[in-house]
Amino acid sequence: MATLFSGARALVRWTLFQLHWVVGITAGSLLMLIGLSGATLSFEEEWLAALNPGVLSVPQRSTPALTPPQLLAALGPLPAGQTIGTAIFSATPGHSVELLLKTPPGAPKALPLYVDPYSGQLLGTARGQAFFDWVERLHRFLLLPREPGRVAAGILSICLLWLIASGIYLRWPRQPLNWRVWLSFNPRLKGRPFLWALHAVVATWALPAWLLLASTGIYWSFDAVRSTVDGWADVKRAPRMKPEGRNKPEAKAEPAAAPDLSAAWQRFQDTVPAWRELRLRLPERAGGALEILWLAPDAAHERQRNSIQIALDGELKKDQRFAEQSAGKRALAAIYPLHMGRYFGLPVRILMMLSALALPLLGISGWLLYLRRRRQQRDAAAQRKALTPSAGAGDTEEQTILVAWASQSGRAESLALRTAAALQAAGRRVVVKSLAGLAPLELAGYPQALFVVSTFGEGQAPDQARGFAHALEQAELSLADLRFAVLALGNRQYAQFCAFGQRLQASLLQFGASPLQPLTPVCDSEPQALEPWFQGLSRFGVAADTLDRLAPAEVAPIWQDWQLQQRDLLNPGSSGEPLFELSLLPASAAALPAWQPGALAQIQPQHPPLLVEAFLRAHGFDPQQRCQHAGTTRSLAEWFATSVLPASCVAGDVAALLQQIEPLPPRAYSIASIREDGVLQLIVRQRHHAGGMGLASGFLTAHCPLGGTLALRLQPNPAFSVSLESRPCVFIGNGSGIAGLRGLLRERVRHGLGDNWLVFGERQRASDSLCASEFDHWIARGLLELDRVFSRDAEGAYVQDFLRQQAPRLRALLERGAVIHVCGSLQGMAAGVDALLAELLGQDGVAALAAQGRYRRDVY
Structure with a gap:
């Protein structure tokens, strides 16, 4: 049942994602126009005033403005037989009187006329008013006829609500109360992470305004919705006139002959002592009443209108105050000013305009993400096609160059593809293969082969190349006709640096193959060491400019300053070494960069400050002396905080000391969180040895203060990626290996995927039940099965021993296509699990499991 539920959750998420971008690139394109036009209308009055000096307002005069009766009498007849429908007066000195003209049925809307409030002189129409009317029709009706528009x-508006709801679901983080996850943005991001962060964060900021704009738009657009809401507010409206009804000739009313408004105006002044704006609707027939809609000086918004009707003889017919209306009617009157952002003053008005502008911004970023994804798909297909010789090609098989790779982190594969691309640019026929899909016997079919291979752990082949490595050891080959070169990747922290590449070279030599060039060993932190490899491609005709582009392209991940936010002891009272959970955020308080679950965080360790100071003073140096080295100025203490302390140095010779600067090697840790958590978390064991605490673990767990900064860079780890398919997943680990497993589990849980079995080992149940509350929550939801194994409790056991007891269950899961993830110590646990799998499947079976990507390890 849990499997069906998790599969359904995954299907729902995939479906929502597909619908989100389909609606986004269709309706979203029109919503861009709606947003842009809405932002344009936000400050229509201010734009028109700026474009029409002397029309919308006139210079103030010492004489009082004309009263409405005086102004209408002084105005005289309008041109072309136009008649006044409404006259709008403002109490603001110098503000022109606006005349809204009656429009015959079926005729286009007439532009307002403006009148000098002091003289009654007609000032004409406003320049730009026709443009804003066009923008309003675009915004309200998409330039369609009124009803279909x-x-x-x-x-x-409904599509916007859908995009909001689906976007929230797709983005929902594990820690929804962490505001940084929702609202922070790092402008230094580039490429897809920048576009995604821009798209998601801007949408979150604009979300409240969009909800308001969409809901009010739906209210105005559908009669059923409007009548329902009006019914809740106890408001009765006349039915909307059908389009054809407006084109029918209306009975002509007998026009009123220049009515005298003096008595009516005097009664209004007696009734309303102060006003901010009023709208006069003149009587349509002789004997009709003057209707005035007026705003009080303290009105909160432009629709908070009071209504009064006065007969021409001064008799008060009706006096309805806004404050006396029902709460429902007052609420409905606020819809328009809320939609326009005018209810709460200029700041909110600006925010609503920016929210409207966010719609085209989101549309553009969404389109760019979509086009980028399509382009990447096309590029990947083109690259595969370009790197796969087509049948009937002019070159013969004997001319083909094999580029083979074996990668744990993905770096070797990337270098192999770049190597193949350079060869193809030179017109050479190339085949690119992973060692996981290559049999040693196939090597005899190629005259030349280039191998790009990494070394995993202490001299091992990458997991997916284990089958090839084992088969090569057992093979009997003659490769006398093969010429080859090996690019070996590794890390100098390990004693067996580039050991797999060295063994591969030795085996090829043993089978009679001839080297094209000496083995090229490259450490992760030495991208410049790649130059001999790329320069060696010149023998295949690769041009010099191509080589110049290739060598600088290998750039290590960027170091960034991060801040230690929190440090929690996870195993108080444990008989083992302390285990800490660290929470880090970018020091700039910007948005988190993106990483994939299972990735690593490389930390630049630092010596304890007192140790560095003692070393420098012992050799006659001032720790605070400022020195320049490699174009950067720092104190000696800062330089040697992250540098290997020299075994010997000349006392007081600063120049000689600086020449001995050698950066401390970085230390990689499994990331224990996912980006949606809003924080990067590590789980670090505080190591102790005869000389004290371990360098990196001591720095992270003791010497780096809370709020302190450290250098960190993200390192992809595709060989330990999470499976997001609806299939069983087995997670096996011990100690601080819970970090990498927890990151993968969080991602599976975030996608609603169950069928997860975690087997985890530590010392004692009482103190070492790590992450108990989180795991218990997943267990309660049916997303996780957990077996803890404690080695120091009564009847204790180790993880590999427990799994041996569970061999039938493990075998059954593997038959169902399970993916196995192992994270923890290589010696003991990981080696024991590997041996157990070999017992169950045989060495070839384990190699096949790894080649299929179903045996993923992050061990140390």
């Missing part, structure tokens, strides 16, 4: 705009 209104419905289309409502459908777009």
Whole structure:
């Protein structure tokens, strides 16, 4: 049942993602227009005032402005037989009177006329008003006829609500109360991480405004929605007139002949002593009443209108105050000013405009993400096609160059593809293969082969190349016709640096193959060591400019400053060494960079400050002396905090001391969190030895203060990636290996994937039940089965021993296609698990499991 539920969750998420981008690139393109036009209308009055000096306002005068009766009398007849529908007066000195003209049925809307409030002189129409009217029709009706346009705009509002809801679901983090996850953004990001962060974070900021804009748009667009809401507010409206109804000729009313408004105006002044704006609706027939809609000086918004009707003889017919209306009617009156952002003043108005502009920004970023994904898919397909010789090619098989790779972190594969691309640019026929899919016997079919291989752990082949390495050891080959070169990747921290590459070279020589050049060993932190490899490609006709582009392309991940936010002891009272959970964030308080679950964090360790100071003073140096080295100025203490302390040095000779600077090798740790958690977490064991605490673990768990900064860079680890398929996953680990496993489990749980079995070993149940509350929560949800194994408790056992007892269950899961993840110590646990799998499957079976990507390890 849990498997079906998790599979359904994964299907729902995939479906939502597909619908999100389909709606985004269709309706989202029109929503860009809606947002841009809405932002344009936000400050329509201010734009028109700037474009029309002397029309929308006139210079203030010492004489008082004309009263409405005086102004209408002084105005005289309008041109072309136009008639006034509404006259809008403002109490602001110098503000022109606006005349809204009556429009015959079926005729285009007439532009307002403006009148000098002091003289009654007609000032004409406002320049730009026609443009803003066009923008309003675009915004409200998409330039369609009124009724279908209104419905289309409502459908777009529904699409916006869908994009909001699906976007929240797809982005929902594990720690939803962490504001940094939702709102922080790192402008230094590049490429897809930048676009994704821009798309997600800007949408989150604009979300409240979008909800308001979409809901009000739906209210105006659909009669059923509007009548329902009006019913809740106890408001009754006349039915909307059908489009054809507006084109029917109306009965002509007898026009009023220049009515005298003096008595009515005097009654209004007696009734309303102060006002901010008023709208006069003139009587349509003789004997009709003057209707005035007016705003009080303290009105909160432009729709908070009071209504009064006065007969021409001064008799008060109706006096309805806004404050006396029902709460529902007052709420409905606030919809328009809320939609326009005018309810709460200029700051909110600006925010609403920016939220409207976020729609085209989100549309553009969404399109760029979509096009980038499509381009990457096309590029990958083209690269595979380009790197696969087509049938019937002019070159013969004897001219083909094999480029073979074996990678744990993905770096070897990347270098192999770049090598193959350079060869193809030179017109050479190339075949690129992983050692996981290559049999040693196939090597005899190639005249030349280039191997790019990494070494895993203490001299081992990468997991996916174990089958090839084992078969090569057992093979009997004659490779006298093969010429080869080996690029060996490794880490100098390990005693057996580049051991697999060296063994591969030795085996090829043993089978009679001839080297094209000496083995090229490269450490992770020495990208410049690649130059001999790329220069060696010149023998295949690779041009010099191509080589110049290749060598600088190998750039190590960027070091960035991170801040230690929190450090928690996970195993108080344990008989083992302390185990700490560390929480880190970028020091700049920007958004987290992206990483894939299972990735590593490389830390630049530092000596304890007192140790560095004691060393420098013991050799006659001032720790605070500022010195320049490699173009950077730092104190001696800062230089040697991250440098190997020299075994010997000349006392007081600063120049000679600086020449001995050798950076401390970085230390890699499994990341225990996922990006959606809003924080990068590590789980670090505080190591102790005869000389004290371990260098890196001591720095992280003791010497680096809370709030202190450290250098960190993210390192991909594709060989330990998470499976997001609806298949069983087995997670095996011990000690601080819980870090890498927890990151993978969090990602599976985030996607609603169950069928997860965690087998984890530590010392004692009482003190070493790590992450208990989190795992218990997943167990309660049916997403995790957990077996803890404690070696120091009564009847204690080790992980590999427990798994041997569970061999039938493990075999059954493997038959169902299970993926096995192992994280923890290579000696003991990981080696024992490897031996157990060999017992169950045989060495060839384990190699096949790894080649299929179903045996993924992060061991140390």
